[in-house]
Amino acid sequence: MSSGVDQQSQVPAKPTFGEVQASALVESVFGLKVSKIQPLPSYDDQNFHVYTSRTKDTTDGPTEYVLKISNTETSKNPDLIEVQSHIIMFLKAAGFPTASVCRTKGDNITSLVSVDSGSEVKSYLVRLLTYLPGRPVAEIPVSLQLLYDIGRLAAKLDKTLEKFHHPKLSSLQRKNFIWNLKNVPLLEEYLHALGQNQTREIVEQVIQLFKEEVMTKLSHFRECINHGDLNDHNILIESSKSACGDAEYRVSGILDFSDMSCGYYVFEVAITIMYMMIESKSPMQVGGHVLAGFESIIPLTAAERGALFLLVCSRFCQSLVIAAHSCQLYPENKDYLMITAKTGWKHLQQMFDMGQKAVEEIWFETAKSYESGISM
Template sequence: MASKRECESLVTASKPSLNERQIVELAESIFHLTVSQVKPLPSYDDQNFYIQAHCDNPKEFAEYVMKVTNGENSKDEELIEAQTRVMMFLDSKGLPTPTPVLTNTGKLMSLEAIENGPVAQKHMVRLLTYLSGTPAAKIAMTPGILFNIGRMAAVIDDTLSKEFNHPSKKSFDRGDFIWNLSNTPFLREYVHAVKEEVLRDIIEGVIKDYETSVAPKLKNFHKCINHGDLNDHNILLEKTTSLGHDDYKVSGILDFGDMSEGYYIFEVAITIMYMMIESSDPLPVGGHVLAGFESLLPLTTDERDTLFTLVTCRFAQSLVMARYNILLCPENEEYLLTTAKTGWKHLMNLISLGKEAVEKIWFKTA
């Protein structure tokens, strides 16, 4: 059996590298689209493309996103189906998620052998509806926006926990999945990629804190299926006007590739961490996101007590895995270092202030 590090290496190394011509060919052959425009979109270990296609009326066009999954994850068709079924289910409940466009044979996806250099590799190809909106990363965060994002995180977890019962649901028990917060100790297998000793020591401190203050309590926490990646590029916002004031609502939730079994508190911590990244005033962010989440799903005292540590754990995961994946795919360095631009500073600031001081700020707001 491959080690956790080997599995992550396989995922990164099997990232597809299709060009726009190949995307047009796939769109035409699998989905019978007449493509008028293609452009690449950012992605961690898959490939995403924006597609504009002609409709029956030549003056009209339709918009889609083609998602080409990395070769390693493409082997798990049941997991990809589960992710796709979740999008369909949430859409049916009125939540703003992409939905799949069926292939010309009526399927949700198509496994395609695609040339990648001298070899052909199989990649799962899906065509999803395109959602309009502005990525949260491009909008200055306000308390109201952060509250709405926190509440949307709760709505997703609550809806899936209570109502999603598709047989593929069992695929979200992903065991050694490195991005699940319960697997924070696995970072020890990757931290060699961080060359600075002082930063490695910080990561080890975060791991030990998780092992002593979080892991023993997990059995008492509310379980759920986590989206697991509510970062500011996976949340779309749309301007609204309320009582004469401009505001923003969540108009899209993207990228369900990191879904796994977890806990409500995991979703809160992940969302807080990512909302802090681009904020000009990061410390108060946690309180506003938490307030939004708890407006629907109040947390227990024990769950709240682990929030600080779990936010630092997500920083550690993102920062360490970015360094590790750059070793494997240096050409993707700019995207992989998105979090690192401010992440190390935020993590060190949290640790410097300490749990009690940060909680005082967060819990006063929430």
């Protein structure tokens, strides 16, 4: 297992490159002439939307890219970045709508760049991916069919990765990675960010239940590689007109593979359900449609289904607690960090108020309705 960020349950420092610096990186490392560059929202890495100019040597091919600058902690783990990049290429070759990974002038897929700030020298891994067009799911009213399709996509992705092999695959065994769903107990280190209130009490209950009811049953779950972050901003869609003139949406892009790690099938569907609930006007109905899509490819076992409610609650807790902690560190990035929190606390509270049995009944009955061809 590789060393670096995953040996520490800490929130890493985000890079702070300016547009001029980022533009110079693209030209010096990748040999492309930048015509325009602008920052993209991000969590703890730094991303830029890059527009390039055509030259006499590049009359075809893409002109828009995403420059990804990894934070200092992740940059200490080049094996992990290499594996993630190869997974993106593997999935693209398998027909998934992922970006293409661009080569450096030295024909590598990453470059380590050192910056002297005066007091210290910091090193950052940089990559360049082709830009994927489309709108994030967060910007549209999500139909039941799209929820089903997204659940199916999550399962197909994990299923396809069963065939992925790489000599450095062990780097995905991210023991103390704060975003791996297995590591919910690590949230105890960050509870101070919530203060003393009812929301903290719910999180403490979820952590305790997780220790008792999930950690003791992990051996009953089937292992796989998880994308780990199929949220409503990492799935892009494109619209087309249906036969009756209505807009129909299909997935046109999958973004951000930086949270990939070894996990379990049930983790992927739980994470996907949680994020699809965020913008929904009927959040408790979401899970059944996502689950039906997922189970059309990978039916869950009884043990996996029994853990689903608590795993969704646990992902809410991860997102909400880490966001609160990150806001204390980076208040200037509060708007982006608190996207989930706007409705997340309300949804988590509602799940707790309804209880596992009532929520499961909705999810499982909805999923079952697809078997008869009548979705609820």
